[in-house]
Amino acid sequence: MLEGCFTVLVCLAAGETLRRVTGVPVSGPVIGMALMVALLTVRGGPSAAVEQTCGVLLRWLPLLFVPAGLGIVQYLGALQHQLAAIGAALVVSTALAMAVSAWTMQAVMRWRMTREGAESQSMARE
Amino acid sequence: MERVHHLWLTDAAEPASWLLVTVGAFLVAERLQRLGRGSPLLNPIPVAVLLLAGCLALTGTDYATYLSQAQFIYFLLGPATVALGLPLYRQRARIRQHGPEIAAALLAGSVTAAASAVGLAWALGATPEVLRSMAPKSVTTAVAIGISEQIGGIASLTAVFVIFTGICGAMLSERLFDWIGVRDWAARGLATGVSAHAIGTAAILKRNELAGALGGLAIGLNGLLTAVWLPAAVSLLH
Numbered sequence: 001m002l003e004g005c006f007t008v009l010v011c012l013a014a015g016e017t018l019r020r021v022t023g024v025p026v027s028g029p030v031i032g033m034a035l036m037v038a039l040l041t042v043r044g045g046p047s048a049a050v051e052q053t054c055g056v057l058l059r060w061l062p063l064l065f066v067p068a069g070l071g072i073v074q075y076l077g078a079l080q081h082q083l084a085a086i087g088a089a090l091v092v093s094t095a096l097a098m099a100v101s102a103w104t105m106q107a108v109m110r111w112r113m114t115r116e117g118a119e120s121q122s123m124a125r126e
Numbered sequence: 127m128e129r130v131h132h133l134w135l136t137d138a139a140e141p142a143s144w145l146l147v148t149v150g151a152f153l154v155a156e157r158l159q160r161l162g163r164g165s166p167l168l169n170p171i172p173v174a175v176l177l178l179a180g181c182l183a184l185t186g187t188d189y190a191t192y193l194s195q196a197q198f199i200y201f202l203l204g205p206a207t208v209a210l211g212l213p214l215y216r217q218r219a220r221i222r223q224h225g226p227e228i229a230a231a232l233l234a235g236s237v238t239a240a241a242s243a244v245g246l247a248w249a250l251g252a253t254p255e256v257l258r259s260m261a262p263k264s265v266t267t268a269v270a271i272g273i274s275e276q277i278g279g280i281a282s283l284t285a286v287f288v289i290f291t292g293i294c295g296a297m298l299s300e301r302l303f304d305w306i307g308v309r310d311w312a313a314r315g316l317a318t319g320v321s322a323h324a325i326g327t328a329a330i331l332k333r334n335e336l337a338g339a340l341g342g343l344a345i346g347l348n349g350l351l352t353a354v355w356l357p358a359a360v361s362l363l364h
Contacts, residue, residue: 011208025357027272029207034350036211046212054209057202061324062171063152064203065267067196069175069289071282073182074189079283085250090263090287093243094294094321095302097264101235102308102317108227109310 004053011035144187144195151177166296166329171289207268207349214346220339221347228316232344235320236352239264259283261356263291266323269349277360288323295322296329311337319344 015032018024024031040046046054079086154177155170162168182192193200221228240261247260259279262270267288274284299318308314315337318326323345331338 005205008205008208011211012204015208025276025361026353027207027269027276029204029272030269030350030353032204032208033211033214033269033346036208037215040211040215041218046215051212054212057206057209058213060202061206061268063149063174064199064206065171065285065289066148066152066174066178067193067200068203068267068271068281068285069171070178070182070192071189071280072175072286073179075280075283079256082250082252082256085247085252086256086260086287087290088250089243089247089252089260090291091294092246093239094264094291095298096242097235097239097321098295098299098302098317099306099308100238101231101320102303102313103306104234105227105231105313105316106308106310108230109224109313112226 001049001052003047004049004051007039007047007050008036008053008057011039144192145198147181148174148178148196148199151181164332166293166325169289169293169325172293203268203271207272210266210268210346210349213342217339217343217346220343224312224340227313228340228343228347231313231316232320232347232351235317235344236264236348236355239321240352240356255280256283258360260287261360262352263287264321264323264348265352266345266349269353273353273356276357289325292322292325295326298322299326299330300333312340315340316344320348323348 011032012029013032014035015030016028018031018035019026019028040050151174152170155168155173158173159165159168159170178192181187182189240263243260243263244257247257252260255278258277259274260283261277261279262273262284265273265288267285270284270288271281273279275281295318299314299322303309303314303317308317311334315327315330315334318330318337319341327338327341327345330341
């Protein structure tokens, strides 16, 4: 467990350091996540300790959003006149993103399948 | 006696008390969702937020005092974001198998989500802080909060927008896909993960395992992708 915590914190610190040194506009923890994927790829998989630490963090991930979410109480008054705009924008954009993404995925899959089908047919003819 | 009472009160106000109440409220909220057969409407995050808002109002505690005691939980968001690398690593075989279509769908979904939300909210008269807080709303919460802070949004607003988006997505996805005629479960799962992160994915996972796996993959990749392009786009616009 301790070794897992250490690995996670090293990735986090390295991510933050990389962000400061290179000045890329990506947050430190996200760079840390990419570093974690790279580390796991190099090592050929997670150790038991890393798996355990990540498992605990991910199991309780929703809990971690509660303090930030509660901060909305400070803004409710100021947001009163924008609630309808916010609600409409969130609902419509979610449906739109879902549809566009699903259509794109399905279209590219079909295109690849017909292309592969055509390739194997032409190979069969040869 | 008064002195003892005073001591007890200061003791109760020690840094850990609101931390304890937060964890307690979350456990109650989780149990409520289980009683409601896992309905996305009873998502434990907004339920716990409502319970805690009630506690804050009843005790007359302000948010700054609350956060000073519960900030340990907030700190854990960084390590938890790093931990998201593990499920992403586990999906590497699928990335190789479906590479081109995943890349195309991710890019299309990620840009559509941010651009349509910001465009629509702007047209309806939302303020600049709200627009900045809304831009990363389809990204998983931990990453979205990071992006929001970077582009000048408000973390609390982003957290609420992200969660609302997830609940919307969970309730929409099945009906929407039937309606627009997308039958493929891989496409359904990926689109749900891109547009409605973990809350949407949890709902579609119950219907189809392949969809759940692609949703999980989309959450991680969309976090990475949006974290790269969105702050760059915002700095270009200025």
